[in-house]
Amino acid sequence: MKEWRFIMAEHRGTLLAFTLFIAMFVIYVSNHPAGFTPNVVQTAANKGVILALVAMAQAFVVLTAGIDLSVGMIFVLCNCVGSYVLGGAPGQVGLGVCAVLATGLACGALNGLIVIYGRLQPIVTTIATGAIFFGIALWLRPYPGTIPDFAADLADTFTGKVFGVVPASLVFLAAVVLLIWVPVRRSVIGRTIYAVGSSEMAAYMSGMPVRRARFTAFVLGGLMAAFGGLFLTFFTYSGEASLANGDNYTLFSIASVVLGGVSLYGGRGSAIGAIFGALAFRAIGDLLFVFDLDPLWQPLFQGLVLGLAVTFGAARLFQIRNRLEMFT
Amino acid sequence: MTNDAQPSSRPPLHMRINLPIVIAFACIILLLLIGSLYSKSFLSPEYLLQQLKVASFLGVIATGMMLIILLGQIDLSVPWVLTTGAMMASAATAYGPLGEALAVPFGIACGVAMGLVSGAGVAYLRIPAMIVTLAINVIAQGLMVAYTGGFSPADTASDAMRYLATGNLILGVPNAILVWAAIGALAVFALNRTTFGRAVYAIGNRESAAFLSGAATQRVVMFSFAISGGLAAFGGVLLAGYAGKAAQSMGDAYLLPAIASVVLGGTSILGGRGNYLGTVAGVILVTLLQSILSVMQISEYGRQIIYGAVIVSMLLLYGREKALR
Structure with missing residues (x-):
């Protein structure tokens, strides 16, 4: 067997997401009244990067x-x-950034502790801990607001442009991928994350650090969500405990992960695919605006896109050779 | 459930006692005691009846959720299917006497239709229930936002809806409780005495085994989702009758409580094991917890935190899986 076929198979989802993103972005930019200018790209990148970071967390x-x-x-x-x-x-400010990241790490660690060492199901656990996190957020910010001496300069640096062309947020995203995703993916823990997703029992029998890998996945998820929260703060200059925002980002992160070719059964896909899934999802959502449709239709449109993306999961049915395989 | 005339092969008493249900009922009593320390009126019949009435809305919704969880799936589309039921029933009321007569069935039918779509996705397209129902939730939200223009609709609930939710048929017993009792009785019968119910438990344990035993697993799964959607919409209809009208995001407050009451009642989130009595206990427990937190005037953030913490800690008490060996 030639090796490139395996590499292709491994990255098929990521490549599909990349193609989808490029297609959607070309349609978006070519219909945008301002055209392909650094400012258009910057705005699109800022919105996309926030979702991309949360999608990485989910991935x-x-x-x-x-x-x-x-x-x-x-x-x-x-x-x-x-x-x-x-x-x-x-x-x-530097300490502040550390505090934000530590918050995310702590939330992820709490999820991980309960799910792995408490042996509870992730769905129920994270719905419940989500209520706790939202409660704390509501306690901190009953009304949207910010501190008087907000570091607007730093915020502008991160949401601005490097050399007046490249959006800084994209550079940041690339840095996160290179400094966190790539090293983790190549480490034993990263391999175990994939192995656990394919078959937890086999990973355990092979002596891989199953628990540590699952825990790391939750903690890194918390860290990525914290990066996302940091960027939202840079973007809006303020904090808001918005239930709709929280629910939407959870939902969109799942949609992005699915669009990005990460299998919900685990063990297949990559965080890079999730990033392109997120960017594609944002581009699709913004198509409504360039085509001047009523924003009222946006939730329905996003729902239909999500529904369509979800039905791609059914493609697996074409591969089964025996009806019994359907039930696994 | 009532008079099991089973042969002598019945297991001894200590094996029949269901630990989660016992703990749930113990917690209910504990909550009532804490509440009575706080306020004298907490143990009065009026207050308890009022709590049961509030609980019955959640009870109707949790019945559908339990069916899905027994299958080993989950239904995250409750919030907006519920809202769809409420809004569509109220909208039908505006169409003259015929619309008013058909308001309740129409609202439920909308929920059943949405449940059928997610059920088909889960059963025939084999997509994980979690994302199918999330997608249906967004689509329902999109439809409702487009329909109402993003505001709370002006239509009000029909008289029948108000009567179901707030009326009293028998001396002081609210109708909502009777509705829940009827649905509960039907659920107990269906789960324990019909092939459908047996198939639900069997699928929850191992779908491939149920399929090989000749159960029409795909049809059962699809119809279960339809029933769950219908019950969520019915819950919405009742809530609209209770409040007089439907509102945007009225369903958001019901997803976590519905899942929590099913799981706290001892139904395994992995499917295949569970008892309707446990769900009843879970519903009452969750409702009492909410009520006490609001009586004690804890603000919204505190309620969210306590609520999440209680669910996690109760699950840690008895909802744990076996260790991997």
């Missing part, structure tokens, strides 16, 4: 055949924390 957990229905709430909580700590002198 880590989904790869282990779990699900994290609290990512949106971790994201909202980090946004609210960020609106308190990202201000003052440069040193304080």
Whole structure:
């Protein structure tokens, strides 16, 4: 067997997501009244990167055949924390960024502890912890707001353009991929994350660090959601404990992961696919605006896109050779 | 359920006692005691009846959720299917006397239709229930937002809906409780005495085994989702009757409680094991918890935190899976 076929098979979902994104983005830009200018790309990138980070968070957990229905709430909580700590002198801001990331790590670790060491189902656990995280966010920010000396300069740096052309948020996203995703993917833990998703029993029998890998997946998920929350704070200059925001981001992260070719049964796909899934999802959502449709139709449109993406999951049916295989 | 005339092969008493149900009922009593320390009126019949009435809305919804969880699936489309039922029933009321007569069935039918779609996705397209129902939830939301223009609709609930939710048929017993009792009795009968119910438990344990035993597993799964959708919509119809009209996002507050009451009642989230009595206990438990938290005037954030923490800790008490060996 030639090796490239295996590589193709491994990355098929990612490549499909990439193609979908390019197609959607070309349609979007070619119909945009301003055309393909750095400003259009910058706005699109800022919105896309926030979702891409949350989608990466979801991808880590989904790869282990779990699900994290609290990512949106971790994201909202980090946004609210960020609106308190990202201000003052440069040193304080630095500490603030660390505090936001620590919040995300702690939320992820709590999920991981309960799911792995408490041996509860991820769905129920993360719905319940999501309520807790949202409660804390609501306690921090009963009304949307920010601190007076918000570090707007730093925020503008991250949401602006590098050399006046490349959106800084995309550079940041690339850095996250290179510094976190690639090293993790190549480590023993990363391999175990995939192995657990394919077959937890086989991974356990092979002596892989099953528990540590699942725990790491939840913790890294929390970290990614925190990056997303940080970016939302940079983007809006404020924090808001919005239930709709939390629910939507959870939902969109799942949609992005599915569009990005990550199997919900675990063990297949990559966080990079999830990123392109997220960018494609955003581009599709924005198509409504360039075609001047009533924004009232946006929820229905997004729902139909999600439904369509979900039905691709049925493609597996064409591969089964025996009706019994359907039930596994 | 009532008079099991089974042969002498019945297991001894200590094996028949269901630990989660016992714990759930113990927690209910504990909550009532805590509540009575806080306020004297907590143990009065009026208050308890009022709580049962509020619980019956959740009870109707949780019945559908239990069916799905018994199958080893989950239904995350409750919030907007519920809202769809409420809004469509109210909308039908506006169409003259015929519409008013058909308001309740029409609302339920909308929920059944949405349940059928997600059921077909789960049963025949083999897509995980979690994402199918999430997608249906968004689509229902999109339809309702497009229909109402993003505002709460002006239509009000029909008299029949109000009567079902707030009337009293028998001396002081609210109709809502009777509705829940009827649906509960039907659920117990269907789960324990029909092939459909047996198939539900069998599929929850191992679908391939149920399929090989000749059960029409795909049809059962699809219809279960239809029933769940119908019950969620019916819950919405009742809630609209209770409040007088439907509202945007009225269903958001019912997803977590519905799942929580089923799971706290000892139904395994993996499917195949569970008892309707447990769900009844879970529904009452969740309702009492909510009520106590609001009586104690804990603000919204505190309620969310306590609520999540209670669910996690109760699950840690008895909802744990076996360790991997």
